[in-house]
Every structure is written in C-alpha cells, then in structure tokens.
Amino acid sequence: MKKAAAAAAVLATLLLSSAVSPTAVSGQQPWTNQQTAANNPRLHKAYVALQALKRAITEDPRNLTRGWCGPDVCAYFGVYCAAAPDGDADTDTQTVAGLDLNHGDLAGTLPEELGLLADLALLHLNSNRFAGTLPDSLPALRLLHELDVSNNRLSGGFPRHVLCLPNLRYVDLRFNRLRGPVPPALFDKPLDAVFLNDNLFDFELPESLGNSPASVLVLANLRLRGCIPRSVARMADTLNELVC
C-alpha cells in the first residue's frame, strides 16, 4: 500500500514535470501552438542561458547536453517547463521552471547567463564536477525554491547569493570545497533544509542559529569552532535533525 502510494506520487511528479512533452500525457494537448524560443520570449532567454551553460560544460561523458540544440528548449534533457506563474491562464505562457542535471558527471563552470532563467523554481546540479563559484546573477532567480549544488567542486567563500533569494527553502551545498565563514544571516532565512556539511567552512555557530525554522540542518565535517549556542533551544518545535 505504502509502495503504491509512493509510486503514485512519483508518477504524479513525472507527469507534472514532463507535461511539456505532448506525448507524455496521451489524449491531452498541453497547448495548441507549441511554444519554443522562436515564439516565446521567456523561452528565448532560457535558450540563451542553456546554450551558455552547454558552452561552459567542458566534459559531458553521458552526452546529456548533446541534444541541447534548437529552439525547443522544453524538450532538452533535464529541462522542465511549466505554465509561467505570472502568465495569462488563457494563453498558458510556458517557461522553464526546473533544471535537473543531477548525477550528470558534467565538468565545467556555471555561467552568468543562468540568471536569465528568471522563472526557475528548482536547480538541481548535484553529483557533477562543476568548479568555480555560483554565478553572481543567481539573485535574479526570484522564484528559486530548491538549490542543490551538492557533490561538485565549487570553491570560494559561502555563496552569499543564497541570502538574496526570497523563495529559497532548500539549500544543499554539501560536499564541495567552499571555505571561510558562514554568514549568521543564513539562519534568519525561512529555510526548511540546510546542508553545509563536508566543506571547508570555518566558523563559530552564531546566536542566530536559534532563529532558523529549518527542520533539517546538517553542519557535519566542517571546521566549526566554539559551542552550540543556547538559542538552539528555540528550535525545538521545528527542528527534526541537527547534525554537527
């Protein structure tokens, strides 16, 4: 029973996320005129962003981005389109809502053009070999809900951009080469899950830790100094898991 429910949930997710493909849901027409970068300005911006990402990828051993050609960005592997949240319901303006290249083994960097994916809600890039830093344009992703760049080769300081993303709820930076202090303001954000573990962050847990409404906070295998602040007691109602 449990398994069936889980399978149904997965199927629902797949159907939702693949609603861009007219063949995915037989008998249903997601839209009458197919929207591409050629006739939809949002998809054109996405096209510019995705082509820049493709150029910034230096190794793609699984050939995931080989098919990233032409204006039909919603058909690209790992790209998920959905109705624009601020779009006109009648015209069903499509936009890129998700980019999922998890476990892609892709090497390269993340270009500034990613900021053109203005309607992105999910950015899942875990288990790749992206190096360098997150692009400075990241705060342009006002709708970003989940940022998962875990298990890459990202370096530099804490990506302060995440502090500027108003809708971010899930941030997963674990298993990278990020170093230096973590800004205390991170714990003031309405984040539900925060994974910082297995980086080179070097900081003392701030008093603001207790402000975090997160249910999961993983701080293991860092260079933590000092003690767990008293304020952590305030988290008792929301926190399910604190791993230090």
Ligand SMILES: *[C@@H]1O[C@H](CO)[C@@H](O)[C@H](O)[C@H]1NC(C)=O
């Ligand atoms: C990717 O494409 C190259 C060149 O055609 C090919 O040699 C290789 O086997 C492909 N890799 C996979 C995983 O399909």
